[in-house]
Amino acid sequence: MNSSIFQILPTLEPFDYSQHFEGQFKDKEWVLINGINDKKVTYIFKPNNVLKIVDSGTTIKTTWSFINSNFLSIQSEDxxxxxxxxxxxxxxxVMNQRGSDDYVMFVNxxxxxxxxxxxxDLRRFLHKKYVQRASELIKKHQFYYIQNSEEFGPFTVEELNIKVQKDELSHHCFVRDINEDDYSSRLRIRDLLREI
Structure with a gap:
């Protein structure tokens, strides 16, 4: 995977030992996405600098160590x-080998x-994690709507849905996010309802 990963995932957060080691790194089953159809490889970073790599049912034990900032060293066959x-x-x-543009990606x-x-399986996982999360965010978020050249709101999507069901409002009405200044995104209530 090349450096275009940063275009795909622009909000990548660098590893910070004090923030991530306990809750997001140690003892987690990190499945390697690259080549997942060929074979499943899982990395488990254990305490005491032990790295368990489970490759198609075979477990290899090696070592890892924290260097500085967000760099780690991993002992491999190479x-x-x-x-x-x-x-x-x-x-x-996402891991990037020092001095390389290639990246490998893992899912917890x-x-x-x-x-x-x-x-x-990966598609289902990502759909479950991110589409459901986005749906929950949309439900909680607020929007203004415009009807007969007049603006109303802000309302949650659930409140807008109730208005549509009561025929107080058309699902074709344009909406804008509370953080947007205008309706140039051309988003309609029906678009929001599709996402929840």
Whole structure:
């Protein structure tokens, strides 16, 4: 995976040992996404600098160590690799080998009920995690709507939905996010309702 990962995931957060080690790093089952259809590889960073790599059912124990900032060293078959780690929320981790433009991506399977074995499993995982989360955010967010050249609001999506169901409001009405200045996004109530 090349450096375009930063265009795909622009909000990557650098690994910070004091913030991430206990809750997001240690003892988590990080499934390697690159090549998941060929074989499943899981990395588990254990205390005392032990790294368990489970590769198609075979467990390899090696070592890792914290260097500085967000750099780690990982002992592999090819020798010691220095990697920089980034996060996208608590569910995705990206590693970049020092001096390389290539990236590997991992998904945290620890709290997921199903095994991640294929790209289809991965799609379901991402859909469940991010589409549901986005839906919850949309439900809580507030919007203004415009009707007969007059603006009303702000209202939550649920409040707008009630107005539509009572025929007080058309689902074709334009809405704007409370953080937007105008209706140039051309978003309609029906678009919001589709997302929840």
């Amino acid at each position: 020798g010691i690799q220095l990697v920089k780690i980034y996060y996208k929320g608590q569910d995705m981790m 399977q620890t709290n997921y009920d199903e095994d991640l074995e294929t790209e289809e």
